[in-house]
Amino acid sequence: MEIKNTSVCVVGLGYIGLPTASLLGTRGFKVVGVDVRPEVVNTINAGKIHIVEPDLDVLVKSAVGSGNLTASLDVVPADVFIIAVPTPLTGQQKPDLSFIKSAVEAISPYVIAGNLVVLESTSPVGTTEEIVAEMLVAAGHAVGIDVHLAYCPERVLPGRILIELVHNDRVVGGINDASAEAAVQFYRLFVNGDVYGTSAKTAEMVKLVENSYRDVNIAYANELSMIAEHEKINAWEVIELANRHPRVNILNPGPGVGGHCIAVDPWFLVSRNPGLARLISTARLVNDEKPRWVLDQVRERAERFKRPTIACLGLAFKADVDDLRESPALDIVNTLVDENIGDILVCEPNLSAHPRFNLCILEEAVAKADIIVLLVDHKGFRHITAASLKDRVLIDTRGIVK
Numbered sequence: 001m002e003i004k005n006t007s008v009c010v011v012g013l014g015y016i017g018l019p020t021a022s023l024l025g026t027r028g029f030k031v032v033g034v035d036v037r038p039e040v041v042n043t044i045n046a047g048k049i050h051i052v053e054p055d056l057d058v059l060v061k062s063a064v065g066s067g068n069l070t071a072s073l074d075v076v077p078a079d080v081f082i083i084a085v086p087t088p089l090t091g092q093q094k095p096d097l098s099f100i101k102s103a104v105e106a107i108s109p110y111v112i113a114g115n116l117v118v119l120e121s122t123s124p125v126g127t128t129e130e131i132v133a134e135m136l137v138a139a140g141h142a143v144g145i146d147v148h149l150a151y152c153p154e155r156v157l158p159g160r161i162l163i164e165l166v167h168n169d170r171v172v173g174g175i176n177d178a179s180a181e182a183a184v185q186f187y188r189l190f191v192n193g194d195v196y197g198t199s200a201k202t203a204e205m206v207k208l209v210e211n212s213y214r215d216v217n218i219a220y221a222n223e224l225s226m227i228a229e230h231e232k233i234n235a236w237e238v239i240e241l242a243n244r245h246p247r248v249n250i251l252n253p254g255p256g257v258g259g260h261c262i263a264v265d266p267w268f269l270v271s272r273n274p275g276l277a278r279l280i281s282t283a284r285l286v287n288d289e290k291p292r293w294v295l296d297q298v299r300e301r302a303e304r305f306k307r308p309t310i311a312c313l314g315l316a317f318k319a320d321v322d323d324l325r326e327s328p329a330l331d332i333v334n335t336l337v338d339e340n341i342g343d344i345l346v347c348e349p350n351l352s353a354h355p356r357f358n359l360c361i362l363e364e365a366v367a368k369a370d371i372i373v374l375l376v377d378h379k380g381f382r383h384i385t386a387a388s389l390k391d392r393v394l395i396d397t398r399g400i401v402k
């Protein structure tokens with residue numbers, strides 16, 4: 001396989017599909033990106049982007065400008081098909097695989113002998129074999145014989161997607177050895193990290209295990225922070241001192257776990273293995289409960305005032321991004337406003353406006369507040385000192401105010 005002779009069809013132009021399609025385009029592959037949303041297709045064909053990610057605008061402009069990337073509503077024939085569609089959760093914490101099924105249906109008429117099909121969407125263990133392969137076989141394709149099929153999870157961190165897309169190691173799982181080998185060869189064409197071949201089921205589980213590992217470790221930190229508060233000691237000091245031990249590395253407590261990955265993926269393991277994934281499901285519950293605990297802290301402080309002004313610092317799901325998806329900070333601020341327990345001021349330096357809240361600058365929020373609830377450890381908040389807050393009540397969910 002050579003870059004200049006290889007055409008790629010990327011299905012799904014979201015947080016993973018678009019960076020992948022544009023990276024491949026700038027590397028010289030002929031890429032067609034497919035999305036069901038006409039506005040996304042039009043935006044990309046105009047060389048612009050619909051999501052916020054550092055440097056993605058430049059990459060898309062360059063890929064589209066070179067003629068190597070076009071966006072389309074329809075699938076086209078290609079040598080390699082990459083499926084990068086969302087796998088959200090249903091209300092019952094079960095994976096919704098309908099987008100994967102639609103994507104497989106869409107590519108199936110265009111798949112021919114010699115093609116490589118790769119699923120990148122985060123998926124429950126077994127999806128590549130039990131859903132993708134079965135659907136392609138039912139459509140008459142000789143999967144594993146003359147159509148290679150593999151699972152290759154993305155592992156990029158929002159905010160660093162373009163760097164990590166190239167530099168992270170990749171795990172590529174084939175439905176058989178020939179498929180794994182074909183997919184490894186493909187990823188080696190544009191990834192600088194190491195590319196490891198394995199089985200599809202192993203690669204699926206690797207992805208889920210990485211995010212569950214982080215979720216369990218954050219849950220541990222969150223649980224410690226609640227115990228420490230009960231004992232009236234500083235959780236961050238406890239963690240900092242415990243982390244001086246050579247084999248201890250505790251993560252940071254926060255107001256809960258947000259984003260569309262760590263708060264979601266562990267459920268994929270739990271839903272197939274409910275009796276076995278006990279630690280993983282408990283960690284999910286601990287992290288999901290944390291915003292409620294923070295709200296109790298705020299309510300308890302608010303009772304000391306007739307009608308307090310409460311400044312909420314940060315809305316995003318984590319530091320230095322503008323992404324509000326599954327954000328515990330947003331959840332907390334929404335509840336405070338719903339409950340009308342005071343006058344709520346909101347400061348989110350990464351957003352210019354919000355449909356529900358009038359955003360204000362940090363200085364104004366701090367000056368007017370009786371209670372300050374620090375929810376996100378954005379760069380712009382890291383210089384805040386306890387001394388500068390005078391007699392205001394502080395609830396620092398991230399432990400950054402010294």
Ligand code: SAJ
Pocket residue numbers: 154155156157158210211214218251252253254255256257258259260261262317318319
């Ligand atoms: N958080 C804490 N304490 C910590 C670390 C994180 O409360 O010590 C919170 C954050 O504030 C945030 C949430 O956890 O609300 C998740 O943030 P994150 O930075 O840990 O992860 P994501 O969701 O942005 O990206 C993760 C990454 N996975 C791992 O680090 C194992 C990324 O590599 C994955 O590609 C991504 O999920 C994904 O798409 O699956």
